[in-house]
Amino acid sequence: MSKVIDALNCKCPNCKKGNMFPDKGKRILLNIPKMSDTCPVCNYKFEREPGFFFGAMFVSYALAAAQMITSLIVFWYFIDLSPLKVFSIIAVIAFLLSTFNYKLSRSIWIYLFYK
Numbered sequence: 542m543s544k545v546i547d548a549l550n551c552k553c554p555n556c557k558k559g560n561m562f563p564d565k566g567k568r569i570l571l572n573i574p575k576m577s578d579t580c581p582v583c584n585y586k587f588e589r590e591p592g593f594f595f596g597a598m599f600v601s602y603a604l605a606a607a608q609m610i611t612s613l614i615v616f617w618y619f620i621d622l623s624p625l626k627v628f629s630i631i632a633v634i635a636f637l638l639s640t641f642n643y644k645l646s647r648s649i650w651i652y653l654f655y656k
């Protein structure tokens with residue numbers, strides 16, 4: 542369970558102390574966050590090989606799809622808004638959470654392949 546919490550907090554999988562992203566605390570940004578190459582505490586290299594984070598794209602896709610489906614269920618079935626309003630809300634939510642998904646997908650990807 543602590544691995545899940547560490548992955549959600551974007552902590553280093555090796556020492557669990559260093560931050561993968563120096564701008565921690567800013568969950569929603571409108572620019573692509575800069576990821577550290579190595580852990581500031583234990584010097585663990587995050588990108589194990591060139592193109593390692595290509596697979597994080599699939600994790601990001603799954604996160605975005607889950608958020609959009611959840612938004613659809615909430616705003617369409619429970620709140621009963623019009624389709625155009627629901628689409629607009631989902632588009633705004635997807636845009637605002639894109640940075641969060643970027644960070645989280647990379648963190649999850651690192652934890653999936655950490656031995």
Ligand SMILES: [Zn+2]
Binds near residue numbers: 557
């Ligand atoms: Zn570390």
